[in-house]
Amino acid sequence: MSRGQLLIVGIDFSEGSAAALQRARQLARHLDGRLELLHVSDAAEPDAWRGDAVACSWLEAGGFDAKELNVRQGVPWVEIARRAAEAGATLLVVGTHGRSGYQPLAIGATALKLTLTAPCPVTLVNARGSRPLFSTPARSLRGWSI
Numbered sequence: 001m002s003r004g005q006l007l008i009v010g011i012d013f014s015e016g017s018a019a020a021l022q023r024a025r026q027l028a029r030h031l032d033g034r035l036e037l038l039h040v041s042d043a044a045e046p047d048a049w050r051g052d053a054v055a056c057s058w059l060e061a062g063g064f065d066a067k068e069l070n071v072r073q074g075v076p077w078v079e080i081a082r083r084a085a086e087a088g089a090t091l092l093v094v095g096t097h098g099r100s101g102y103q104p105l106a107i108g109a110t111a112l113k114l115t116l117t118a119p120c121p122v123t124l125v126n127a128r129g130s131r132p133l134f135s136t137p138a139r140s141l142r143g144w145s146i
Helices: 015-031 046-051 053-061 076-087 109-117
Strands: 006-010 034-041 069-073 091-095 122-126 131-134
Touching: 006 015, 006 076, 015 034, 015 091, 015 122, 034 076, 069 076, 076 091, 076 109, 091 109, 109 122
Parallel strands: 006 034, 006 091, 034 069, 091 122
Antiparallel strands: 122 131
């Protein structure tokens, strides 16, 4: 990854996205890339998260300012994939489960759909160990029957 290549981190202020952010920081540092934090809101008001004390403290604890967060409205996996295509992202990094993830499954719906539709490789990070669940690029996973 050369200087200026982009890693997009899907953020929903969950434990899973905190682990994804931690892993993305390591990758960006190691690979000399840059990070973009992306939050997708399905609420009628996409900036509603700014009034959420958990979200604000989550960003602060991660060393980020709210102005550094790219916020979109819509379906999370659709908007994350769309932003990756628009920005020419090199890699997407997301947690295996978000706020609404059904924990007994290996990965949540957003993570699964991104592995199938993203225009670039996707790294899925398990919150329990902050290690990638899969390191295989998304294109390789598309052949799986689910």
